[in-house]
Amino acid sequence: MAENQRDTNHQLDDPGKRETFRHLFKRFGVVLVGTIIGQSMILSRPARAAEALRPPGALPDLDFDSSCIRCGLCVEDCPYDILKLASWADPAPQGTPYFVAREEPCRMCTDIPCAKACPTGALDRHMTDIKKADMGVAVLVDHETCLNYKGLTCSICWRVCPIRDEAITIEPIQTEAGKLMIPTVHSDICTGCGTCEKHCVLSEAAIRVLPRELGLGLSGRNAVGRS
Amino acid sequence: MLHRLKRGLYRHRWLLMRRIVQISILLAFIVAIPGYGKIADGNLSSSLWFEQLKLTDPFILLQSFFAGSPIALPALMGAILVGGFYAFLAGRLYCSWVCPINLLTDLAYWLRKRLNIKGNMNLSRHLRLWILALSLVLSFLGGTLAWEIVNPITRFQRELIWFSLSGAMLLGALFLFDLFVSRRAWCGHLCPVGAFYGILGRYGRLKVTSTPTESCDTSRCSRCVAVCPEPHVLAPVVSKQALSVTSSDCTRCGACLDECSEGVLSMKIDLVGMANRKADD
Numbered sequence: 138m139a140e141n142q143r144d145t146n147h148q149l150d151d152p153g154k155r156e157t158f159r160h161l162f163k164r165f166g167v168v169l170v171g172t173i174i175g176q177s178m179i180l181s182r183p184a185r186a187a188e189a190l191r192p193p194g195a196l197p198d199l200d201f202d203s204s205c206i207r208c209g210l211c212v213e214d215c216p217y218d219i220l221k222l223a224s225w226a227d228p229a230p231q232g233t234p235y236f237v238a239r240e241e242p243c244r245m246c247t248d249i250p251c252a253k254a255c256p257t258g259a260l261d262r263h264m265t266d267i268k269k270a271d272m273g274v275a276v277l278v279d280h281e282t283c284l285n286y287k288g289l290t291c292s293i294c295w296r297v298c299p300i301r302d303e304a305i306t307i308e309p310i311q312t313e314a315g316k317l318m319i320p321t322v323h324s325d326i327c328t329g330c331g332t333c334e335k336h337c338v339l340s341e342a343a344i345r346v347l348p349r350e351l352g353l354g355l356s357g358r359n360a361v362g363r364s
Numbered sequence: 365m366l367h368r369l370k371r372g373l374y375r376h377r378w379l380l381m382r383r384i385v386q387i388s389i390l391l392a393f394i395v396a397i398p399g400y401g402k403i404a405d406g407n408l409s410s411s412l413w414f415e416q417l418k419l420t421d422p423f424i425l426l427q428s429f430f431a432g433s434p435i436a437l438p439a440l441m442g443a444i445l446v447g448g449f450y451a452f453l454a455g456r457l458y459c460s461w462v463c464p465i466n467l468l469t470d471l472a473y474w475l476r477k478r479l480n481i482k483g484n485m486n487l488s489r490h491l492r493l494w495i496l497a498l499s500l501v502l503s504f505l506g507g508t509l510a511w512e513i514v515n516p517i518t519r520f521q522r523e524l525i526w527f528s529l530s531g532a533m534l535l536g537a538l539f540l541f542d543l544f545v546s547r548r549a550w551c552g553h554l555c556p557v558g559a560f561y562g563i564l565g566r567y568g569r570l571k572v573t574s575t576p577t578e579s580c581d582t583s584r585c586s587r588c589v590a591v592c593p594e595p596h597v598l599a600p601v602v603s604k605q606a607l608s609v610t611s612s613d614c615t616r617c618g619a620c621l622d623e624c625s626e627g628v629l630s631m632k633i634d635l636v637g638m639a640n641r642k643a644d645d
Contacts (some may be wrong), residue, residue, distance in 0.1 A: 142475075142635060157618045160414075164494065164586065167491075167494055168494065168497075168498065168576060169486035171494070171495075171498045172498065172501065172502065172505075175499075175502040175506075175510060176496060176502060176505055176506060178513065179502060179508060179510060179513070180506070182513065200432075200433065202431070202507060202508045203428060203431030203432050203433040203503075203507050203509070204433040204434075205509075206409045206410050206420070206421075206425065206428055206439065206509065206512075207390040207407075207409055207509070207512050207518060207522075208406040208411065208420075208518075209407055209522065210405055210406040210409055210410060210412060213402075213406065214405070224522070224523065230508065231475055231513060232512055232519075238498075241462050253562075254405075254412070255436075256410045256418055256420055256436065256439040256442060257410075257425075257428065257435070257436045257438075257439045258433070258434060258436040261431075262438075294410055303430035305477060310637065312448070316602075322543045349376060357500075
């Protein structure tokens with residue numbers, strides 16, 4: 138009995154074993170703390186803001202985040218220097234390419250050099266038709282300030298649109314005040330290049346390019362249901 | 365006078381070569397040659413050289429893979445080229461010959477010696493392996509390239525190439541940490557990129573090899589160890605238990621070759637593991 142007792146004591150006091158456990162716990166602690174801090178950093182990092190648009194041919198947001206290796210080749214191949222790589226304070230995940238339509242819209246190059254430059258699948262390098270690009274969708278967000286809604290015929294958004302008379306058309310609407318000529322975006326044709334937003338004459342654009350999920354509604358099964 | 369200059373250059377030949385390569389690579393991404401443009405586009409995560417050669421960092425691609433992205437062919441080819449090069453020669457060549465952060469941390473270390481800063485926080489050299497594992501786990505959990513949120517290498521290039529300074533604070537912090545808190549902390553203890561390349565080039569063939577002479581008395585002179593950024597790698601050579609440095613931590617920076625006035629050390633490509641076999645005899 139006494140001998141047994143001594144044996145267990147001996148086992149517990151084995152300095153080698155104690156050291157091993159100490160190391161094991163230390164490492165486990167480091168990994169645990171690291172994972173918690175790292176994960177919370179990742180989860181709390183700012184998401185892409187609505188005004189930060191991706192280059193043409195970009196994957197959906199979450200897939201883009203894992204595919205893009207932040208090399209900036211698309212940025213360097215943009216002939217109009219529109220694309221930027223996000224830095225810390227910018228409205229997109231760090232190191233990823235974006236552009237802000239109100240500052241400089243995408244010029245819709247027919248050879249799509251930015252997408253061709255992408256070494257990963259983040260931008261579709263096999264894309265051939267820039268008119269199939271989906272950088273977002275233009276939405277006439279403000280009916281109160283838009284000059285066409287005030288009865289004027291500004292229509293600048295319609296005039297500058299690179300897919301003129303298809304992506305935006307001017308539709309007449311009969312109201313109490315008379316006939317209004319309203320710029321109307323056709324979301325199936327609009328590529329979200331942002332030329333309309335850039336050229337809107339107001340001090341803040343009345344027409345804006347938004348990511349599709351923000352800019353468009355979605356009908357449910359029976360056109361009025363939520364699911 | 366000329367003789368002294370020549371001697372001085374010779375005493376720093378590896379350092380000079382290293383700086384030339386490092387700075388050339390850095391400038392290739394920045395300077396546009398009139399009529400041709402830049403030699404390299406992109407940055408060290410993925411680049412296009414001479415408008416032909418596509419190179420991709422295998423570690424960043426691995427993070428992308430862990431984050432759940434399928435791997436595209438051009439990136440994979442680039443990563444195989446880069447990975448193959450380092451796996452054949454030596455992984456941590458990247459650290460001392462390519463990585464721009466090495467310029468910064470070497471400066472911090474040089475200043476540390478100059479200013480005679482003694483304080484040193486002890487960090488484990490294995491810490492970088494844990495950070496490497498952590499960045500892959502976090503990439504998997506977070507669905508993003510976890511290390512690229514921090515990575516000062518590509519950040520340095522992005523901030524420098526795009527001339528914005530908002531991310532430079534991290535580089536400043538890193539510099540100060542290396543200078544005041546812990547000796548060679550970043551490159552020698554923390555950076556998972558170095559750890560990755562170390563593992564990748566574990567069996568690299570380029571080795572610091574010694575041919576001991578009578579005059580090499582390691583009990584009195586161990587200047588090679590004193591200048592080594594990863595001093596433990598030279599231990600087997602200095603204690604004459606091995607004839608070449610086999611540790612994957614060796615960055616092949618050549619500091620020991622510069623320092624050794626006896627000409628005992630040399631950098632050799634060892635294709636058949638001759639040095640090992642001799643050491644075993």
